[in-house]
Amino acid sequence: MTILTRLLGSSALLASTVLATQALPAEPITILINTSPWYGGFEALVEKYEADTGNKVSIDAVPLGGLLEKARNAVRGPAGNYDIVNLSNAWVVEFYAGNYLTPLTDIDPTFSFGDNIIDADGLLYWNKDKQWPMKHGGVPMAFSPNANTHLWYYRTDQIEKPPETWDDVLKTCRSKGGEVDYSVVVRGARGNPIRFAFSTYMLSFGGSIEKDAPNGDFTVTFNSPEVKHALELYIKLAKECGPPNPGSIDQGEMIQYLVSGKAKQAGIVVAAQAQMDDPEKSAVVGKISYTVTPRPADGANRDVWGSWQMGIPANVPAERKKAAMEFIKYFQSDDAQTYYAEAGGIPVSRTVLEGPLSEQEKFRWMRPYSQASRYAKQLLQYQEGAEIEQIIGLRLNQALIGELSVDDALNTAATEIHDVFVRTGRRTGLLPPLQ
Amino acid sequence: MFDRHFRLITIAPAALLILSLTVVPAIELVRMAGAKIAFTNDGVERTAALAENIGRLANDWIYWRALLNTLAFVITSTLAELVLGLVLALAAQRMTRAKGMVRTLMLMPILIPPVAIGNMWRLMYNPEFGIIAHLVDQVAGVRLDMLGSTSTALLAVIIVDVWHWTPFMFLILLAGLEGLPEEVMQASHLDGANSLQRLRFIVLPMLWPAIAVAFVFRSIGAFKVFDQIYLLTSGGPGVSTEVLSLYVFKVFFQNNELGYGALLSLVTIAIVCSYLAVFRIAQRTKGAL
Numbered sequence: 133m134t135i136l137t138r139l140l141g142s143s144a145l146l147a148s149t150v151l152a153t154q155a156l157p158a159e160p161i162t163i164l165i166n167t168s169p170w171y172g173g174f175e176a177l178v179e180k181y182e183a184d185t186g187n188k189v190s191i192d193a194v195p196l197g198g199l200l201e202k203a204r205n206a207v208r209g210p211a212g213n214y215d216i217v218n219l220s221n222a223w224v225v226e227f228y229a230g231n232y233l234t235p236l237t238d239i240d241p242t243f244s245f246g247d248n249i250i251d252a253d254g255l256l257y258w259n260k261d262k263q264w265p266m267k268h269g270g271v272p273m274a275f276s277p278n279a280n281t282h283l284w285y286y287r288t289d290q291i292e293k294p295p296e297t298w299d300d301v302l303k304t305c306r307s308k309g310g311e312v313d314y315s316v317v318v319r320g321a322r323g324n325p326i327r328f329a330f331s332t333y334m335l336s337f338g339g340s341i342e343k344d345a346p347n348g349d350f351t352v353t354f355n356s357p358e359v360k361h362a363l364e365l366y367i368k369l370a371k372e373c374g375p376p377n378p379g380s381i382d383q384g385e386m387i388q389y390l391v392s393g394k395a396k397q398a399g400i401v402v403a404a405q406a407q408m409d410d411p412e413k414s415a416v417v418g419k420i421s422y423t424v425t426p427r428p429a430d431g432a433n434r435d436v437w438g439s440w441q442m443g444i445p446a447n448v449p450a451e452r453k454k455a456a457m458e459f460i461k462y463f464q465s466d467d468a469q470t471y472y473a474e475a476g477g478i479p480v481s482r483t484v485l486e487g488p489l490s491e492q493e494k495f496r497w498m499r500p501y502s503q504a505s506r507y508a509k510q511l512l513q514y515q516e517g518a519e520i521e522q523i524i525g526l527r528l529n530q531a532l533i534g535e536l537s538v539d540d541a542l543n544t545a546a547t548e549i550h551d552v553f554v555r556t557g558r559r560t561g562l563l564p565p566l567q
Numbered sequence: 568m569f570d571r572h573f574r575l576i577t578i579a580p581a582a583l584l585i586l587s588l589t590v591v592p593a594i595e596l597v598r599m600a601g602a603k604i605a606f607t608n609d610g611v612e613r614t615a616a617l618a619e620n621i622g623r624l625a626n627d628w629i630y631w632r633a634l635l636n637t638l639a640f641v642i643t644s645t646l647a648e649l650v651l652g653l654v655l656a657l658a659a660q661r662m663t664r665a666k667g668m669v670r671t672l673m674l675m676p677i678l679i680p681p682v683a684i685g686n687m688w689r690l691m692y693n694p695e696f697g698i699i700a701h702l703v704d705q706v707a708g709v710r711l712d713m714l715g716s717t718s719t720a721l722l723a724v725i726i727v728d729v730w731h732w733t734p735f736m737f738l739i740l741l742a743g744l745e746g747l748p749e750e751v752m753q754a755s756h757l758d759g760a761n762s763l764q765r766l767r768f769i770v771l772p773m774l775w776p777a778i779a780v781a782f783v784f785r786s787i788g789a790f791k792v793f794d795q796i797y798l799l800t801s802g803g804p805g806v807s808t809e810v811l812s813l814y815v816f817k818v819f820f821q822n823n824e825l826g827y828g829a830l831l832s833l834v835t836i837a838i839v840c841s842y843l844a845v846f847r848i849a850q851r852t853k854g855a856l
Contacts, residue, residue, distance in 0.1 A: 197797075201820060204606075226823065230607060321803060321804075322800075322805065323801055323802075375694070375695060376694060376710060376712060377712040377715030377716055377804075379804035380712065380714045380720075380804055388693075388695075388696060389695070392696070394695060518822045519824070522817060522821070522822070526803075526805070529803055529805060530805050533804045533805060555619075
């Protein structure tokens with residue numbers, strides 16, 4: 133680290149500390165959140181906020197399975213209990229379109245996200261005219277406690293150079309052996325797990341689910357040759373390089389394979405990185421490094437967001453909305469973001485992700501994550517998203533376990549997605565079936 | 568006359584409470600089943616969609632597959648639990664010492680929270696790290712992945728259910744066995760009946776009410792199975808472990824399709840009632856014979 137870098141870093145930290153501690157005295161607030169792996173970092177940051185500002189924050193931390201219903205109940209009634217609710221990217225459209233959240237600029241007209249803040253492909257904004265989450269023409273609706281996209285985790289003692297393309301990955305697959313049982317672990321469990329993981333591959337091959345949904349063209353493109361190539365690669369990696377029966381492998385198993393030293397590499401969300409260097413959980417402490425998800429030899433790096441968003445419900449009193457805004461402003465500051473990272477959270481400030489902290493060995497995941505954050509996309513941002521995810525998640529899983537051929541899986545999924553769009557009155561169409 | 572009125576007046580609050588807690592939600596469920604429901608800032612928006620919902624159900628192959636899976640799950644797991652519970656109860660009844668301790672130990676699986684059971688069995692079934700796969704590998708030289716294969720996943724969740732709920736059967740049947748009149752058992756002994764004859768002609772007929780209660784209770788519980796399948800397989804791989812409650816949950820809570828979800832719930836309730844009615848008719852027929 134150069135002296136100049138240190139000085140710049142220190143100045144930025146000092147400036148943000150001053151800004152952070154300028155939060156105004158405010159009413160006590162309550163936050164509804166899920167107990168994800170990064171929750172500990174968030175809790176620590178809340179404690180710091182209370183210590184720095186004297187403001188009080190209560191947290192209602194619930195398992196992921198119960199979060200959506202609690203959030204729905206909280207925002208649908210005439211008076212809500214929660215001043216900030218945490219929402220998966222799969223749910224935000226329901227909350228934005230239903231006017232259940234207060235635009236942040238309605239509470240503080242001067243508020244804006246800095247250019248350094250990851251907005252998860254515009255998901256923090258809502259364009260009411262287009263009924264689409266996007267920065268252009270949109271108003272800020274929420275902030276991300278974790279934007280969460282994939283990183284490629286790989287064993288530095290087994291793989292000399294970080295793989296850049298899928299060909300590089302396949303080469304390491306074919307040279308498997310030694311003490312490591314599997315070269316690649318692929319996430320194949322039915323539903324969201326395989327849909328989410330496969331989306332990265334699909335996007336990198338230029339594939340998509342629908343043609344141009346933000347502009348109202350819901351022509352189904354899921355059975356295109358690009359998606360077919362991506363799925364063929366996905367199955368090849370799973371069957372030739374990974375553990376047997378990949379159809380039941382979810383994120384927990386992928387992490388187990390890595391931390392137990394049985395696998396060389398896997399694409400897992402950034403939130404899992406903390407477990408790799410935890411000596412109580414990992415047999416490969418210091419042996420895992422991170423890069424962006426590989427790409428096709430003639431394609432580009434792409435990824436998909438599995439982000440979290442926190443919004444302020446419309447049905448809470450104005451004073452509590454203002455208090456929630458004080459927390460949001462504090463959370464965005466570099467000081468808070470730095471503390472958040474040190475406490476196990478995943479910052480959304482690129483200033484922090486690319487700053488002095490990222491040069492430490494412990495935070496070697498930060499730069500590839502920041503890089504991926506520049507091109508990662510949001511998918512399924514419409515009301516039918518959950519139903520379509522179930523269709524894709526089932527058909528991909530059936531292709532992976534051999535119940536359906538690649539062509540049949542994609543053609544069937546495309547037809548079923550088309551049926552959903554027809555039922556909901558979208559402008560839609562279908563590609564000719566794959567043969 | 569006064570007594571009758573007094574009874575009606577005193578029972579009325581409880582009856583009203585039960586009515587409001589069961590009939591009102593049931594009526595609401597029926598209303599929901601015929602509609603498409605959306606939440607807006609102005610409140611709940613309902614659009615009539617009974618025909619559309621029924622049309623969807625008729626073509627919803629995952630629901631019908633979930634029904635088959637559920638019936639297979641209910642029948643297999645309940646029968647297995649009944650037989651195992653009976654065997655264990657008969658063995659425990661003969662014990663003169665440590666019966667209390669055995670009864671307490673048998674309770675353990677029921678006391679463990681489903682989330683712990685799901686995680687514990689998921690790890691035990693894991694083909695790489697699990698004890699079951701390890702043992703099978705040692706004995707047969709095969710790496711078994713019970714949850715990852717479509718041919719074994721349903722069996723795997725049935726095994727977990729049998730482990731979890733056999734103690735429930737055991738407790739009911741043991742209580743039933745201990746309530747059997749001792750003099751009848753002694754008389755059959757004096758008459759020279761052997762163990763099998765006593766079981767077939769004395770114990771099982773007299774135990775029938777307890778068996779019926781245990782069977783009905785567990786059947787209803789098995790129809791509602793959710794948590795262990797959600798935690799073990801989420802209905803996969805493919806649709807091999809999709810069951811009715813899990814699918815209704817997905818439609819209701821993940822897809823947020825309240826109208827269609829309500830229709831699925833109603834049909835599921837009707838199926839459970841039909842199952843119980845068949846059992847009741849069978850029971851009456853047996854009684855008549």
